[in-house]
Amino acid sequence: MRNSIVVLISLFIVGCGESTKENNPVIEEEIEEIVRNPINVVEGDDISVEVYDFETIQPFLNKKNDKVNVINFWATWCKPCVAELPYFEDLGEKDPDVEITLISLDFPKMIDEQVIPFIKENELKSEVIVLDDPNGNEWIPKIDPDWSGAIPATIIYNQEESTFYEQSFTFEELEKEVNKFKTK
Amino acid sequence: MKLLKYTPILAAAFLISCGGESTENEENNTEDSVDTTTVVEEVEEEVEKMTGYSVGDYATDFSLKNIDDNMVSLADFPEANGFIVVFTCNHCPYAVANEDRIIALDAKYKDQGYPVIAINPNDPEVNEEDSFENMKVRAEEKGFTFPYLIDEGQEIYPQYGATKTPHVYLLEKTEEGNRVAYIGAIDDNTNEPENVTEKYLENAVDALIAGEEIAVTETVAIGCSIKTKE
Incomplete structure (x- = not known):
């Protein structure tokens, strides 16, 4: 419900340009960074990796942003996962409207x-x-x-909808799926 | 789907606040709704494509090559009351993490009529670690007490509907055939066997042995997707 309110208020601003001032706090909330409560942080080699359980990882699965969010479940030992990682990397780099999160299992x-x-x-x-x-x-x-638990697996979502994929992607397939979320 | 739900609200908002623009935006919203429907249909098609057994179905027998070079079928075990069929492999860390548990299951249940039958469903050409020769090596290292079969040609795992390793099918022998009694995980903690709280598979086998209803007949766990050539 909060989403719809944010969208509504945004529309009022765009449409009528009157209530900008009083609605500013809501807009700020919309672009607010996600809440991070990792259960552990592992550091090494100037790299820090946050560890979450299913409860604390929720903000990553429900980002309140204007982007197409792509969540990929993978593991370093999973060959097909590692094979498709460059496509996620390339898309994230190429397209500023796409936000990639790689969830390692x-x-x-x-x-x-x-x-x-x-x-x-x-x-x-x-x-x-x-x-x-x-x-x-x-x-x-x-x-x-319907997820059997096999990886790789991917979620693509925006504010309106979310789709789950238990499959490997090529770059073209990934870009095509992501673009479906942009025509909204 | 959310979009569909909000469309009337959005349209109403425009009507109230800036009546002049409403027509154009209603049109846009209609287009959006059509797109959403298309996506939903495609997802449903994918679900329909998924095949394999559900609990209550009768599982096919097979004739697959064991690591001792003999062919093995379920029909070769006339004394068995059922089978713990485990799709597993060498290379997958989740499968490896369960190896000792699979050995323990065979030790506990073979004499009670439920032997373990392990099947490697992966195409060894995709991962050399899962080759027939390496299966022999791994079985020797770990002291497997059960058949470890290779699904040559990969025709058996799709019939069962296995998608990953490890993936367990508990079969109960009945007059009509080998009935699928349980599908899923061995227990509720792959990473830390010492912290297991629910032994799903053992509970299911115990229920069959006791002639009771199985409380939990399907579970899921993370596993390695079964490897096939493109």
Whole structure:
């Protein structure tokens, strides 16, 4: 409901240009940074990786911005995930209206041995966070009722809608899906 | 879908605040709604494409090559009351994390009529670690006490509907065939076996043995997608 209010107020401003002043606080709230409450932060090699459980990761899955948000579930040991990562990176770099978040499902004890070196070697520019929540049976259906738990998996969403994909992407497929969210 | 819900509100807002612009925006909103419907239809098509067994279906038998070079079928186990069929592999860390648990399951349930049958569904050409030779090596290293079969030609896993490793199908032998009794994960904590609180698969096997209803018949867990050539 808050979304619709923000949209409504934005429209009033665009449409009539009268109530700009009194509605400014709402606009600021809209572009506010997401709330970060990681359960752990692993640091090494000048890289810092935040670790979240399913509850604290929610803000990343519900960003209140004007972008197309792309959430990719991956792991350093997952070959098809690693194969498609450059496409997410390229799209994030090429398109300022797209925000990529890479959610690693690497085992938490492997973050300093695997995830941080991987970020460094591949010079990842998208944000990488780790989801550490052992009971997939609880949270996987909350991401999507049809997700079998196989990775790679991706969510694309904006303020209006959200689609879940249990598949690998080529760059063209990814760009095409993301563009569907822009015609709104 | 949210957009559809808000469309009337948006249109109303324009009418109230700036009547002159409403027509144009109503048109835009109509176009948006059409786009949204298209997306929903495509998603539904994807769901329909998903195949495989549900709990209550009867699972196909197979004849797959074991690491001892003999062919193995479910029909080779006339004394069994059912089977713990585990799609698993060498390369996937989630599968590896469950290896000791799979060995323990076979030790506990083989004598009670529910042996483990492990099947590697991956195309070894995609990942050398999952080759037949490497399956033999891994089984030897870990001391597998159960068949470890290769799904050559990858014809069996799609019939079951396995999508990842590990992916478990508990089968109950009935007069009509091998009935699927449980699909999913071994337990609720792949990362830390010491912190497992729910042993989904064991609970299901115990229920079958006791002749009781299985409380939880389907679960999901993170796993490695099954590897196929494009």
